[in-house]
Amino acid sequence: MNDLELRNLEYTAIRFSGTITGNTVKELISKGIISSHLDITGEGFERLYKDRDKMELTSGARGKIAEMYEARSRIDELLKSYIETADENDISVISCEDEDYPFVWKNLTGMPRVFFIRGNRNLLRECYMRGSAGVVGSRRPGKYALYATEDFVKEFSKEGIVTVSGMALGIDRKAHEAALDNYGKTIAVMAGGPDNIYPPENEDIYERLCDKGLILSEMPPGQQAVKQYFPSRNRLISALSDVCLVMQAGQFSGTLHTASFAASQGKDVFVLPNNIYSADCLGGLYLLRDGAEVLIDPFTVIERIRNETMNRKILAGDDIDDESSWKRMICDELSARPMTADDLSAMIPIPFSLLTSLLTDLELDRKIEEDRGKYVLTIGGH
Amino acid sequence: MKKQQSVFKVYSCFAEGVKGVISEIEVSVSPGLPTFDIIGLCDSSIRESRGRIRSALVSSGFFLPKGHITVSISPAYMRKSGSAFDLPVALGILFVSGQLPIEEGRKVYAEGELSLNGEIKGTPGAALRLMSIGEDMDHLLIPGDEKMSAGCAGIRAQTVDTMDDVGKVFIEGGYSPKSFKGEMKIYDDEYIDISVLKGQEKASRAIQISACGMHNLLMLGSPGCGKTIAGKILAGIMPQLSPKEASQVFAINETAGLFDEKKGITRPFRYIYPGISRSQLLGSSGNLFPGEIAMADNGILFADEITEFPAGTLDLLRLPLEERIVRIVKEGNTYTYPASFIFVGAGNPCKCGMLYEKGSRCVCSPNTIKRYQSKLAGPFLDRIDIITEMRSIEAKDLEETSKKTEGLLTPDIRNMVTEVREIQKERYKDPGIFNGTVTVADAEVLRAGKDVVTYASDAAIRGGLSARGYSKLLRVGRTIADMEGRRDMTRNDIAEAYVYKRRL
Incomplete structure (x- = not known):
């Protein structure tokens, strides 16, 4: 674990010591007293306490800082347990200053400054570059919703779109399973810490996710999942996704939280039309009545996501001018599935002549080869 | 008196x-x-x-x-x-x-x-x-x-x-x-616009390169994916006939009694098919009537269903493709017709034709495909500069192409082609010689530096190209460099050209 990760863990320990809140940190930053959340750790910790009377702060914040100072020993204890658990479980720490921090989160309020992951961290970047779909739904779904989940996620996986869900039973489990089975990419956002397997029945999926997917949580290592954490977990699912798919939702389902977070974060919500005679489906149907989009085929969704990612690629392309970055992007695209030069040209915003010459370069380097008019990765892909 | x-x-x-x-x-x-x-x-x-x-x-x-x-x-x-x-x-x-x-x-x-x-x-x-x-x-x-x-x-x-x-x-x-x-009425305003090739970037680029440097072209794709249309588009993006070309076109058409005054003089687009007879193709030695090859001079010779052509017929095309003339022998005298055209072949990539289609619609076994494609292999394929595959356009692209919101693109492309041809005229000091037709095409003439030549020969070895294939690679690369306005060829030009050389 590197120094930066340790300091982020210390910050987390301070935050979870029950003293300073997210709002206090926000206030400190907005008043220019600290420039980064890490400034309350290490040497900053003492300084903040000593100079607290000189600062123009609300009395609440001043009190919190005093509480924080007094809780030092508790904080150190927490930190020690975090480090132990993180090392044991191969957990990495991502903060808002990391380049892997989801770019879109910077424009949303209420996103965690630090979070924890286990598994393949590249998926965070993939989420941004290829787009992602949040797939959520009931823990006791009907067969119909399960089949639909499987079919939709399969199509997303073929396109390289990342499937985001919450590793709950039912729809969530199916979504992860379908993505993993189809060599797709998937992220599970956990309510407890990243090492906390909840529900325990999903241990098999959890292991597969650690191996081929990604586990993400804003809760520190070792934290048990508690009932009140679930709604805030749901807001991360929607924040990570470009669109939110509700496969089945009862009238008082947590899934509805995810949908309303998605709507307030400006993401499109699609709902699978379901049985009107089943109370377990009414939540979704009411969403439809309130203006959610009907989920009929995966291609509408894929199209929507592709529009989003196309803009991102163009933005990213503005500061890419060396060919190796473009080549990496080509290999990225090909890792999802074999493609023709025409397909690639629709995905990568560079002139066709440049694209073809890069393809030949890659081919001569034995990285890709042409088969039946399509380019395929020689290694890595499936 | x-x-x-x-x-x-x-x-x-x-x-x-x-x-x-x-x-x-x-x-x-x-x-x-x-x-x-x-x-x-x-x-x-x-x-x-x-x-x-x-x-x-x-x-x-x-x-x-x-x-x-x-x-x-x-x-x-x-x-x-x-x-x-x-x-x-x-x-x-x-x-x-x-x-x-x-x-x-x-x-x-x-x-x-x-x-x-x-x-x-x-x-x-x-x-x-x-x-x-x-x-x-x-x-x-x-x-x-x-x-x-x-x-x-x-x-x-x-x-x-x-x-x-x-x-x-x-x-x-x-x-x-x-x-x-x-x-002299030269008409060039009846064409199919290149914008209909939306979504088929490779084919679109291929016909542009072909038009610029007079490169022979082969298009393989499923029935109905637009190969014939692409051939007609190619005719449309070629520059307007010069007065000299126009009179050559007119003369041969008029001799054959095929000239239609209402249509005026247009760039020839001659369509040949697998059942064509020897005399229809080369010309009749009885009355010295010009054949399709001679009629295609200054234009395009379009061979549809090229994979169905008997081997003998394809062999007849070899000499005209190499020397740009066609000969008829009558009573011991040899009559020579000029035949400088772009050869465009179109055909199925495999027996069922679906090899390049989305999904796995092709039902041919690898062996069947190999046998089918071997018809095109060897010396004939060597004379083709550019090979591209084509796939059916998807419904949504089809919708877009029928809307025609972007206006016509062919006039601009045609201007580009005309300019690129001017560059070649300057290089070879002859308006009738192009990168695709010049007899001697060494690295010096084509302005390819040492690293470019090394790269090209590496690519040729990797792709299993013959000496002629290697020369074609350089020529197509030269045309691409001309299109990009580069005086000296770069590795990128060769790299792009390589994409249009198929490795069978």
């Missing part, structure tokens, strides 16, 4: 292959019983002209002199045919019998078919004939129908529509030759 000439010479011409041969027509009238003979290996269309001439003269107020009339058409050892000799023979008779005045030593050229009432009509092959006339003729008379041919040949002549007009020219001194340059 002024001595009446007993023999008079008039000049005319007949077409032999793609060349006109000037012939002298001597007419003599000597006392004796009235006879009328035409000699000089003439076929019946010429011998029958006696009847037309007799009637035309009488109905225009002239007469056929009494006595032995002998007409000799030279060169006497060559077979000739055609009714264009009517007018010169009639003129010779009128001069020799003193019915029309002419100063001694004047050279008169005439051609045209006579009708019984004295009208003069044009005959096929006029453009070829008029192109071979030297500048030493004092009088040039052509039928009014042949204005466009005269324009192509760039000659100044007097048009005559009836025997009365002919009389006026000589009796009243009314000879006033005109130029017919303005009569």
